Ligand SMILES: Nc1ncnc2c1ncn2[C@@H]1O[C@H](COP(=O)(O)OP(=O)(O)OP(=O)(O)O)[C@@H](O)[C@H]1O
């Protein structure tokens with residue numbers, strides 16, 4: 001589904017990613033761990049096509065499409081969804097309206113008409129029930145005054161409604177408490193299917209007790225220095241990163 005080969009990328013002339021190779025297949029959950037500043041967020045930013053980052057070598061293919069040829073919104077429309085380590089606040093735009101716009105942008109790209117009010121309500125209701133989200137939450141301004149846990153809940157809710165093929169979750173620090181970790185994990189597990197894939201970036205072995213990854217990768221100084229199964233996460237928790 002996602003195939004990254006020899007990816008080199010940087011910002012302002014500084015190389016951050018120094019030859020990343022990563023293959024993610026449908027139905028798989030991959031976790032990336034690693035010390036601060038290793039390039040984890042950069043990797044997800046480059047996959048989603050955030051401006052400022054310059055790819056100097058290598059390739060990223062998503063379902064056979066050359067992602068590097070696509071604009072960020074085209075990548076989103078191709079089915080890639082990303083949560084942010086630091087979500088933006090949009091005062092005056094409700095959670096529900098924001099989602100509707102996102103759904104419609106997606107449909108437009110596929111040549112479909114806007115979703116009907118009825119259909120949208122039905123989807124929202126269904127997903128809100130699935131993820132235990134209260135009705136009044138949907139009318140709040142996007143991320144304005146949201147607690148850390150509420151931001152997470154919102155992210156997972158967006159993911160549920162948009163139903164992406166590939167989800168990138170950057171859970172790095174941002175002070176997630178155990179409840180927020182559970183919200184993320186619970187959502188990811190409920191939304192997992194043989195047709196989608198998830199890449200989760202985390203510092204917490206604990207998150208991986210709830211979301212069981214098929215593969216764990218360690219990213220240090222712009223390179224994946226080790227890959228393994230969930231046991232690798234336990235080993236990292238115990239030994240840190242120095243031995244790698
Ligand atoms: N916009 C930017 N401008 C300048 N330097 C940047 C920028 N984005 C990333 N970097 C640098 O690139 C390196 C990798 O940063 P990145 O955010 O990808 O690390 P990370 O692995 O996600 O770290 P953390 O675990 O702390 O979230 C760091 O040295 C960082 O300072």
Ligand SMILES: [Mg+2]
Nearest residue numbers: 040041085172
């Ligand atoms: Mg980061």
